[in-house]
Amino acid sequence: MNDVTDAGTTFRQRLDQVAADTERLLERLLAATPLPDERARPQRLMDAMRHVSLGGGKRLRPFLVVETAALFKAPRERALMAGAALEFVHCYSLAHDDLPAMDNDDLRRGRPTAHKKYDEATAILAGDGLLTLAFDILAREETHPSAAVRIALVAALARAAGLGGMVGGQMLDLAAEGRFDGGTVQTLDAAHVKLLQTMKTGALLRFGCLAGAILGEATPAQRDAVDRYGTLLGEAFQIADDLLDVEGDAATVGKATGKDAALGKGTFVSVLGLGGAKARLTQLVAESETALGIFGRDGDVLKMAARFVAERKT
């Protein structure tokens, strides 16, 4: 398998195309004109929501929705809608995580964070607005004509993003930093690091894959395969992230490195060691390829995505 797909395009071209299509869609979804039952779209709020969402990122999560949906020949336009909802949830979480009360970050992708460019209240509201908009989008017929499919997407996103998924994971992460016990940093074992990261980062990546299967009305066996792939990919993503924090060059990564170790954070590298983390990453890529076995050659793009996630330098 090389990185040229059946369509004759490279993996990177495919990824970039989804990113471009997603950017255009996010812009449309954040247009100034109110929709039915919206009384107004206040300008400062919309500006902040656009600042948080537009002009950046690889759009990996929408890519997973689009390429998983493609396994089942589900229309690309629908997958882009679900991908946009997922991306808005990802962006809201960054805006809230960056707040002074949370990680207190001034820069994100080389630009001021929402509370630096605007103010804290606006950053909080922009996040709240993006999270709510995500469910608005999933509820639209443009996302899928079947109400059963749309409500399955809502159910899966709420579960992935909520108290038992992303929000809960952020809570565990803050607790591990010793934020609530007089500053005592927790010493995490491997199981706790995996739980925390599965919730904080993995759940949304897994949803990206599940969404494609839901849109494509996959069989239970197909859905299980995609679920397993998404779970493995989520863990691989986080290990690669932890490795970048240790080995990456700040200029290339685009954010400060060595930060996790400085904070005493429990990461996969801290509990598995550098060699152990790299070995686990290799194993995860292999297992994710195996999980896609039932799709034959159709699974090649997602296999490339797993390698891309594992080997990325930014």
Place this chain on the structure above:
Amino acid sequence: MNDVTDAGTTFRQRLDQVAADTERLLERLLAATPLPDERARPQRLMDAMRHVSLGGGKRLRPFLVVETAALFKAPRERALMAGAALEFVHCYSLAHDDLPAMDNDDLRRGRPTAHKKYDEATAILAGDGLLTLAFDILAREETHPSAAVRIALVAALARAAGLGGMVGGQMLDLAAEGRFDGGTVQTLDAAHVKLLQTMKTGALLRFGCLAGAILGEATPAQRDAVDRYGTLLGEAFQIADDLLDVEGDAATVGKATGKDAALGKGTFVSVLGLGGAKARLTQLVAESETALGIFGRDGDVLKMAARFVAERKT
């Protein structure tokens, strides 16, 4: 019409019964045991979500769902589920509005606000978790067996709570206080006050009524009637709130009064005058009763609810 309903109970008994049933349901929905696809329910997060949601309030919003659903003989258990989702959205908005970056309130219903009892990060995450949980609840079969009904609830709640509804209204409110223009308080006209309050407060109250109509699979004419009633009730609620701030006794109201005027806030009283606001309130109650005309005697409880909202002293 006196305040005794057909069932022989008083309006207040009916309201209290919904509040008691809602309290029990919210407790169950916030239980410690994770649901499928929830990896864990972190204790500090759950404690904060419970602190924000349990043990307080008249539960007016769930009451509107239950009593509107009753117009259409929709099962009460389903209405309580949709009412719980709505109440969680209301409670999340209070937790975020109380934050130091927003209204900076230390007390709510005589108890410390979430960021005082816990910390700002936990208060933000508790709000995020409650908002997400609301959509999780609406997506469950327990709320309604029909996917079409459930997705209609999701669509309506997202629209009411989002950037063109509640979140947008809070943004306009902060802007009116002069938060973003070097402290210059905006002088609002009546139309701007109405827009702001329709979004910030009215949209969720209206959703309470719409939710009952959606659950009851109302005809378009019935839905329009309920929609109109909910819109009028929302405005009446806010005028009563503004009057309480001017005329209420802090000990009875349970929070500081005179605060809006001190902040230079544009309220219905400030733009209509005290007499004008009272006259408008009387008119709104009469119009809301007219809106319910097509339901005959079945509409009596909701008529009492409009009078209750207009005449409440807390």
